[in-house]
Amino acid sequence: MKPVKVGICGLGTVGSGTFNVLTRNKREINARAGVEINIIQVGARRENPACDLGGVARVADIFEVARNPEVDVLVELIGGTTVAKDLVLEAIAQGKHVVTANKALIAEHGNEIFARAKEAGVQVMFEAAVAGGIPIIKALREGLSANKVEWLAGIINGTGNFILTEMRDKGRAFEDVLKEAQALGYAEADPTFDVEGIDAAHKLVILASLAFGIPLQFDKVFTEGISNIAPEDVDYAQELGYRIKHLGIARQTAAGIELRVHPTMIPAKRLIANVDGVMNAVLVKGDAVGPTLYYGAGAGAEPTASAVIADVVDVARSCAQGGAGVAPLAFHNAADQTPNMLPMEQVETAYYLRMVAEDRPGVLAQVSTILAEANISVEALIQKEPQQDAPQVPLILLTSRAIEHQLMSAIEKIEALPVIHGDVVHIRVESLG
Known part of the structure; x- marks a missing residue:
């Protein structure tokens, strides 16, 4: 059977992790895919000492990977929403399947990207874009496909969860813990995306699209961060039997669909209330199955690589079976089916x-x-x-x-x-x- 040839663009934390896991677990991955998967090209300005490329060719121009006729699957791991968008659209135009971990790209430009992919008959997969190594995208698309999803709530940003955990366990102030999170590499020098909920909002939009069959609507998410949470509020929450978590919540109601990210007090007895540190978790309520909880590492080189490679395996299976697959989001297209998005007020x-x-x-x-x-x-x-x-x-x-x-x-x-x-x-x- 013809091998599936992969090109990886981006050799940072996730890119190097993806290369390493694909190389280290090659035998097991190929057995599960039912076809040989080979990395034949890497697009990166420089090599990363965290991984040994061996004989795999590296090019500085990532668009060479998109235009390489030998590449079947392009793995986009460069981040951002400008060059990454151009790269993904070029790969689609060249008839390549795309796997990405880029939540901002999917949340802000996914509607256009999926439309182009459908026209070209290729797949765009994005399991790693939400909650790192937790297979929540596959759970919504496949495992829960029989259910009408009533609501979902997720701790989908590890930085914010780490800060709130430290505030609760050690009585520390927000600014103090934020500095430690930056020193540990959990938070960027500019932590706005994490602590003000933008990162979580990107992920929530993707989850809601899958759960409710609606177009990606990042501009409809109400977003509130955790920078104003005071230690006394954390203490009072505990006294009342609650814990404060920074949640992304999507709910389908008779009045419309809610999309909101904000600090939330939840009963301490709930499993999701006990998800601490940098870990992520997503709670999904289906009408048939009831509540289901998905827990695991929400970031990191190899946990995220696990999700990236799962998508590569899915695409490889499809290629081996001679099918192009289908676009991963099912939107309501008819005007009378367009759901009402409920404003926060x-x-x-x-x-x-x-x-x-x-x-x-x-x-x-x-x-x-x-x-x-x-x-x-x-x-x-x-x-x-x-x-x-x-x-x-x-x-x-x-x-x-x-x-x-x-x-x-x-x-x-x-x-x-x-x-x-x-x-x-x-x-x-x-x-x-």
């Missing part, structure tokens, strides 16, 4: 509220009255004793489920009370049951 959830109040009778009654007028009830309460005759005390509430815009309106009224000092901190609460 229309989303319903419960809330944690923390405020600084004057230590005098009637304060809680005033706050409760404002919430009641918005049809929001108080489900739990923590009121601390004043410290050293301080005139102000922290007041912590858990509310019933409420529409976001109603809760925000109530917060404005609470903040306007003379007995409340400063802003009211709010964190959304999900049961994930």
